[in-house]
Amino acid sequence: MGSQKSINHAAAADKFIANESRTDWHNASVSYLRKKRDVGAALVPEWETLRSLASGIKNNVLGNLDQYLEQFEKNAQANGVQVHWAVDAESHNRIVTSILERHKVKLLVKSKSMLTEECHLNPHLEARGIEVVDTDLGERIIQMRDEGPSHIVAPAIHIKKEEVGELFHDQLQSEAGATDPQYLTEVARQHLREKFLNCDAALTGVNFAVAETGGVVVCTNEGNADMGAHMVPLQIHCMGIEKIIPRQQDLGVFLRLLARSATGQPITIYSSHHQKPKEGGEMHIVIVDNGRSKHLGRDTFRNALKCIRCGACMNSCPVYRRSGGYSYGYTVPGPIGSILTPGFNLEKYKELPFASTLCGACSAVCPTKINIDEQLYKWRQKVYEEDYLDKTKETGLSVAGNVLSSAKKYKRASALMRWALKWMPRFMTHNRFNAWAKKRELPEVPGESFRDWYRKNRK
Amino acid sequence: MESTDARKSILESIRKHRPESSDIPAIPDFESPMSNIVFGFGEVAAANGSKVVHIDDPDQLQEVIKANFPDIGPVYSLVDQIPSTFQLREGAAPVDHQGIDLAILHAELGVAENGAVWVSTESMNPRILPFICEHLVVLLEKSSIRSNMHEAYKEINLKNIGFGVFIAGPSKTADIEQSLVIGAQGARSHTICLL
Numbered sequence: 077m078g079s080q081k082s083i084n085h086a087a088a089a090d091k092f093i094a095n096e097s098r099t100d101w102h103n104a105s106v107s108y109l110r111k112k113r114d115v116g117a118a119l120v121p122e123w124e125t126l127r128s129l130a131s132g133i134k135n136n137v138l139g140n141l142d143q144y145l146e147q148f149e150k151n152a153q154a155n156g157v158q159v160h161w162a163v164d165a166e167s168h169n170r171i172v173t174s175i176l177e178r179h180k181v182k183l184l185v186k187s188k189s190m191l192t193e194e195c196h197l198n199p200h201l202e203a204r205g206i207e208v209v210d211t212d213l214g215e216r217i218i219q220m221r222d223e224g225p226s227h228i229v230a231p232a233i234h235i236k237k238e239e240v241g242e243l244f245h246d247q248l249q250s251e252a253g254a255t256d257p258q259y260l261t262e263v264a265r266q267h268l269r270e271k272f273l274n275c276d277a278a279l280t281g282v283n284f285a286v287a288e289t290g291g292v293v294v295c296t297n298e299g300n301a302d303m304g305a306h307m308v309p310l311q312i313h314c315m316g317i318e319k320i321i322p323r324q325q326d327l328g329v330f331l332r333l334l335a336r337s338a339t340g341q342p343i344t345i346y347s348s349h350h351q352k353p354k355e356g357g358e359m360h361i362v363i364v365d366n367g368r369s370k371h372l373g374r375d376t377f378r379n380a381l382k383c384i385r386c387g388a389c390m391n392s393c394p395v396y397r398r399s400g401g402y403s404y405g406y407t408v409p410g411p412i413g414s415i416l417t418p419g420f421n422l423e424k425y426k427e428l429p430f431a432s433t434l435c436g437a438c439s440a441v442c443p444t445k446i447n448i449d450e451q452l453y454k455w456r457q458k459v460y461e462e463d464y465l466d467k468t469k470e471t472g473l474s475v476a477g478n479v480l481s482s483a484k485k486y487k488r489a490s491a492l493m494r495w496a497l498k499w500m501p502r503f504m505t506h507n508r509f510n511a512w513a514k515k516r517e518l519p520e521v522p523g524e525s526f527r528d529w530y531r532k533n534r535k
Numbered sequence: 536m537e538s539t540d541a542r543k544s545i546l547e548s549i550r551k552h553r554p555e556s557s558d559i560p561a562i563p564d565f566e567s568p569m570s571n572i573v574f575g576f577g578e579v580a581a582a583n584g585s586k587v588v589h590i591d592d593p594d595q596l597q598e599v600i601k602a603n604f605p606d607i608g609p610v611y612s613l614v615d616q617i618p619s620t621f622q623l624r625e626g627a628a629p630v631d632h633q634g635i636d637l638a639i640l641h642a643e644l645g646v647a648e649n650g651a652v653w654v655s656t657e658s659m660n661p662r663i664l665p666f667i668c669e670h671l672v673v674l675l676e677k678s679s680i681r682s683n684m685h686e687a688y689k690e691i692n693l694k695n696i697g698f699g700v701f702i703a704g705p706s707k708t709a710d711i712e713q714s715l716v717i718g719a720q721g722a723r724s725h726t727i728c729l730l
């Protein structure tokens with residue numbers, strides 16, 4: 077730890093916002109998802125009850141995770157499923173590789189899985205001569221562009237249709253200059269159908285793993301996970317340990333929340349329940365820790381493991397919407413990424429808890445009621461305690477702390493500020509030492525303080 | 536052996552770090568906001584992009600297919616009233632089902648709140664069928680419609696099946712600039728015949 081370079085969110089966001097109309101477009105696209113979520117949630121009278129239930133079920137899971145995992149394994153094995161355990165990303169990749177090599181797999185089709193992104197499975201397999209094709213349309217687009225996802229539900233939300241048209245023209249020989257999403261989707265359908273018909277194995281992520289039944293549930297709109305998993309004898313499902321839910325009936329709660337929180341749909345088009353291998357086939361489930369069990373021990377932060385990856389927090393976040401997924405430097409961006417990553421590597425991700433206005437919009441929509449904004453605030457304190465705080469932030473904050481802790485000092489300082497902001501030349505406020513003033517203007521300064529105004533106007 | 540050691544160390548690490556256990560909440564029954572769940576199911580299914588057709592008798596299926604798919608190619612049917620015209624070789628693999636224009640199968644349940652139907656290996660083989668076909672028709676009895684997912688799961692026993700899926704409409708995507716496109720990787724259309 078500590079050897080990797082820190083993520084500089086502000087610098088990365090700077091690049092993203094250099095094109096203002098594109099930033100506005102991104103903001104509007106992501107906001108649209110949030111608006112649809114609000115409409116979908118409002119149609120369910122018991123919405124808030126469902127959120128409380130989901131949160132309660134997940135609390136129970138965190139307290140009994142070991143037992144549920146053992147129960148899940150036992151039931152899955154009884155179903156004829158082969159269960160594997162991986163402590164970290166490398167061991168996950170080794171396990172998947174050995175299954176694929178045993179079956180002499182040349183072409184693997186993969187549906188969306190943030191876990192395999194987290195583990196960097198694709199480059200690992202490609203280095204061993206196994207072709208990997210991501211089959212979710214958005215994932216395929218970014219794979220062809222040699223990029224990672226910028227959003228966990230809509231991985232290509234940052235890309236314009238003109239760019240998709242060019243990409244498909246270059247790599248799939250579609251018509252030059254095509255921009256019609258219908259046409260471009262059809263091109264991808266034909267391209268991917270050929271991959272499905274010729275693949276040797278399929279790998280999917282997991283939305284929920286049910287301890288009681290030993291099965292996994294995978295949700296997609298395109299049907300790509302199913303086109304792979306049912307096409308060939310060998311199917312592999314990779315999951316983090318926190319994907320466990322106790323009972324079949326709990327699926328009712330989570331499936332009602334997931335798609336509505338993500339896109340406002342009442343449910344994804346396909347909610348597939350994989351229980352047993354197909355006749356003559358093999359079904360493998362790989363259970364991955366990769367830092368999660370350690371995170372479970374952090375009282376203040378363990379709730380982040382309740383995340384069901386709906387993306388509602390990033391859709392609601394004014395910082396994510398205007399800085400883009402890549403500025404976070406991690407597979408899971410946005411508010412949830414900013415509270416997960418410091419647990420993996422505080423020094424590397426120390427900036428992310430500050431990539432927030434602490435407005436709380438994320439916590440207000442989270443379907444499992446994770447206290448994201450509180451955790452962001454608490455991670456900031458951790459960054460300070462561990463002495464990773466950026467020096468300019470530290471100086472400013474310690475002055476602010478001193479002034480704000482004394483009413484007298486505050487009164488004097490605010491009078492001075494009103495005077496200064498009125499008469500100071502612009503370069504004093506707008507300079508390279510004040511990141512806040514980038515792209516922002518100061519409000520006009522009132523002649524009197526609120527305290528004076530209140531005293532005068534109180535009847 | 537790597538996996539066995541990993542299992543031990545993951546479970547140990549969880550035991551060391553897990554918080555105190557809390558009770559698992561009981562899931563109550565929720566009343567449907569719909570006054571008529573059959574009507575409501577139809578409305579939501581249509582909003583999802585499904586076509587809903589009402590029939591009084593399974594024999595009317597023939598007419599429905601003729602009217603809605605006049606130029607249809609090879610048909611694969613798991614419903615008595617409609618004959619299959621898709622030719623399959625002995626011991627066919629899932630991949631051999633490529634080329635089915637229309638698949639027709641029984642849906643075991645419908646869910647009013649989200650317009651989804653449940654099909655499982657109890658009534659469907661092979662598993663690839665509802666995904667690989669160009670168009671899908673399901674036959675659903677009105678009496679099999681439940682108000683919400685909680686009620687639907689009460690009727691399902693996952694332990695008894697190999698695979699089961701809620702299908703809520705035609706395959707779709709909005710991955711290019713949020714534009715909704717029907718017919719991504721799976722069936723291009725989804726017709727529900729309500730009996």
